[in-house]
Amino acid sequence: MDVVNLTNGKIKFNEQDVPVELSICPKIDCDCGSIYMKFVLSKNPSLGEIVLDLDVYENEIYADPRIDDSAFDDKVQKFLDSLSGNDLAKLFDYYWTEKARQSVEAPISEHPYVFDFKEIEKEGYMLQYGTVFPFADIWAVTIGSRRLIISDYHCLNPSCVCREAHVEFIDMESPEDKVVAVFLVDYDNQSWNFQPHTAPGEMPMPVLQALAENQIPDFYRQLEEHHKKLRQLYAVRRSQLFGSSSTKNKRKKNKKNRKKNRKK
Numbered sequence: 001m002d003v004v005n006l007t008n009g010k011i012k013f014n015e016q017d018v019p020v021e022l023s024i025c026p027k028i029d030c031d032c033g034s035i036y037m038k039f040v041l042s043k044n045p046s047l048g049e050i051v052l053d054l055d056v057y058e059n060e061i062y063a064d065p066r067i068d069d070s071a072f073d074d075k076v077q078k079f080l081d082s083l084s085g086n087d088l089a090k091l092f093d094y095y096w097t098e099k100a101r102q103s104v105e106a107p108i109s110e111h112p113y114v115f116d117f118k119e120i121e122k123e124g125y126m127l128q129y130g131t132v133f134p135f136a137d138i139w140a141v142t143i144g145s146r147r148l149i150i151s152d153y154h155c156l157n158p159s160c161v162c163r164e165a166h167v168e169f170i171d172m173e174s175p176e177d178k179v180v181a182v183f184l185v186d187y188d189n190q191s192w193n194f195q196p197h198t199a200p201g202e203m204p205m206p207v208l209q210a211l212a213e214n215q216i217p218d219f220y221r222q223l224e225e226h227h228k229k230l231r232q233l234y235a236v237r238r239s240q241l242f243g244s245s246s247t248k249n250k251r252k253k254n255k256k257n258r259k260k261n262r263k264k
């Protein structure tokens with residue numbers, strides 16, 4: 001029997017329908033899995049309200065630390081045991097949906113991601129969108145009985161104007177999440193190329209390209225959006241740390257301009 005009724009904000013606790021307020025961990029990029037369940041226990045005014053912390057990954061409940069009562073702990077355990085698979089699925093969906101909403105609604109400047117500036121600007125490291133925005137929609141395509149996840153990586157070097165993403169197809173059902181193929185995708189020209197220095201994948205490029213185009217809505221526009229959003233956050237974080245534009249870059253610019261002038 002289901003215990004959780006999220007539509008009317010109630011959970012059965014101690015055999016009673018108890019009003020509950022759910023909330024999630026407030027850190028934007030944190031994936032700790034915490035749902036906080038605030039119960040208002042009107043029949044037990046000494047406790048007033050209690051907060052349980054449910055970890056949706058481990059399916060474990062941590063009780064309000066104010067409560068030091070082993071009898072109560074037993075009740076909490078009983079409550080957890082009474083949650084059906086359906087209940088846990090509902091709570092997991094709630095967690096994921098709320099995290100996604102939180103991530104979309106938060107101003108970009110509040111996103112706490114810490115970039116490795118040296119890796120990105122000196123070593124040309126491309127950054128995976130999902131690493132920075134872990135609650136973004138997962139891109140998946142299916143071919144026959146196979147399901148492939150698409151992962152996109154972007155160049156954030158401020159002095160580079162490329163419009164290409166590094167796109168990986170990953171078979172999550174294979175051992176060690178095998179990368180089936182890797183491409184460089186220019187989202188402006190909608191052109192695909194093999195990533196230099198990698199062996200062509202086991203599936204032909206046109207097949208994978210068609211899968212992405214047909215099964216991911218607005219694939220190229222979404223790639224562009226991802227790139228833009230990452231660049232935006234990168235610029236914000238960079239200016240917070242180093243100021244808006246470094247003198248070094250200005251000097252470089254001037255040098256370039258001088259070169260141009262000389263050519264004329």
Ligand SMILES: [Zn+2]
Nearest residue numbers: 025027030032
């Ligand atoms: Zn958290």
Ligand SMILES: [Zn+2]
Nearest residue numbers: 155160161162
């Ligand atoms: Zn670039």
